[in-house]
Amino acid sequence: QVQLVESGGGLVQPGGSLRLSCAASGIASSYIDINWYRQAPGKQRELVASIFGSGRTNYTDSVKGRFVISRDNARNTVYLQMNGLKPEDTAVYYCNLPYYGLNYWGQGTQVTVSS
Numbered sequence: 001q002v003q004l005v006e007s008g009g010g011l012v013q014p015g016g017s018l019r020l021s022c023a024a025s026g027i028a029s030s031y032i033d034i035n036w037y038r039q040a041p042g043k044q045r046e047l048v049a050s051i052f053g054s055g056r057t058n059y060t061d062s063v064k065g066r067f068v069i070s071r072d073n074a075r076n077t078v079y080l081q082m083n084g085l086k087p088e089d090t091a092v093y094y095c096n097l098p099y100y101g102l103n104y105w106g107q108g109t110q111v112t113v114s115s
Contacts, residue, residue, distance in 0.1 A: 002026040003104075004096075004097060005025075006022050006109040008020040009112075010110075010112070012113055014087060017081070017082060018082050020079065020093055020109060021077055022034065022036070022080075024076050024097065028073075032099060034050070034097055036050075036095055038092065039094070039108075045094070046060065047060060048063055049067055057069050067082050086113060088113075090111060092108040092109065093108065093110075094106055
């Protein structure tokens with residue numbers, strides 16, 4: 001059974017950094033696409049960053065140059081390093097695995113950027 005577990009969220013001041021982790025079980029993360037989404041209160045869930053099986057990455061414009069998505073195949077984990085955080089980055093962050101027509105989601109981790 002595929003499971004995704006996020007961790008690493010918290011409260012951080014503007015300009016600060018956090019690293020989110022998405023640990024995958026039931027599947028090897030090496031050759032699959034994994035996405036990070038976020039959802040702020042009252043807003044739709046939005047795609048933030050993707051890492052593909054090829055290693056290629058993609059980011060939404062608002063986080064380019066600040067966020068970095070990466071994977072550790074030995075730990076079956078995908079990371080989202082978030083630097084230069086802004087109040088508008090405040091949201092629940094979810095990792096997502098599209099796999100054979102199904103969408104797997106983690107439980108989410110809260111990121112709050114506030115002074």
